Amino acid sequence: MYQQDLAAAKVAISERRGVWTTVVLAGQGGFSALCITDDSFHLFGKSMIGSVGRPAVGAPLAPRELRASALGTGTMDAGNISLAAGEAGSAVVGMTYKSKTQGEVAATVSMGRFALWLPGEELRNASSEGMEVQVKYDDGTTGTLKLSL
Template sequence: MTRNHSTDTLLRSLDAADHSVSAGTQRARTDLQRILSTDPAPVFEKSPTAAQEYSARRKSPAGRRVVFIGAVAVVAAGLVVLPSFSGGDPAFATWTAVPSGMTEQDRAKAVEGCRESQKRGANGMYAHDVEKAEPAIAERRGAWTTVILATSDGFSGMCITDDSANLFERGMIGSAGKSTAYSNPGPRELRATDLGTGTVDANSISLAAGFAGSDVTAVSYQSPSRGEVTATLSMGHFALWLPGDDLQNAASDGVEVEVTYHDGTVGTSTLSF
């Protein structure tokens, strides 16, 4: 995998968000204005970070990935998140290593919530893609839901949301991106689109997501801190996440995952940018 086709913006000047700060404060509004006025610029560093504009690096050729959030941002290595200001599950106490499905009603709610967030994110840059995207992944890990919306031409948008918090105070990580030269991954290939570590309420979160080839039937990560973490695999996409900073340097150093194929054989694949 190469890394010379990613577009990022690294915001170095924002302080980490004060958890007691409301999204309506002058500080929050000022930060948001600075974020929105920042022009995207290519950088090739191992810790891509940004709020509201270009961020977590896109693996696909000539692609770009946007991370979007609310008015208060935490700048971290790889991802940007909106903290839960009260309630919810900020310490990931309900998180599970093996994902579970959702009821039809909960799935529809999570998908619609992600779609609306994606439309608003990045100034509506991918609104058309979001509108036609189908839910490729919808999983639950405790109180947290993960949704990936995708199209057949390489767009994917992801939302990881604390579903237990108040509607306006939910912690969330969101990203979106599309390759201008997308091609389907090889039958046994994994191609990362999201890989890194961020923070929410001073607690770290690591995630890996991307495209999976047609011969891949299962993906898992052996975490030093959490044991085996099982990915959700659906419609040519995979996604997993876990509390902690396991994947802090994964984008540059690579991280090995276990892959199972249709014939029952098991191998490994290294995710990186």
């Protein structure tokens, strides 16, 4: 269904932390693909968390906004992982989350996308309850936003 979108997409985020690897692709019209896997299988294999598609929300993203497309906790062979990922407005250059268990966790923000993850189940209810993040903007100012689905 998304073969042409995947072929034209560019890598927005590609990171490895310990056994975890996260890749986010970005394409035209808000297209995005996300894959998180541990070392038990290859990317896009049997042991992964992921999504692919376009946002259901049609309104353009304001420069200082974030829009989550993935928010919560998943489980793979390496254990539980908490994740927040989605679209970042053009003025957003950084984002952090104050974790109760891990301290300050920095997200990667690139090509209009963001991805933040940490071990454990801390974000288990974030899709319904939301989560606060600190955002840094391109003019040097900061603010607090609440992510939810």
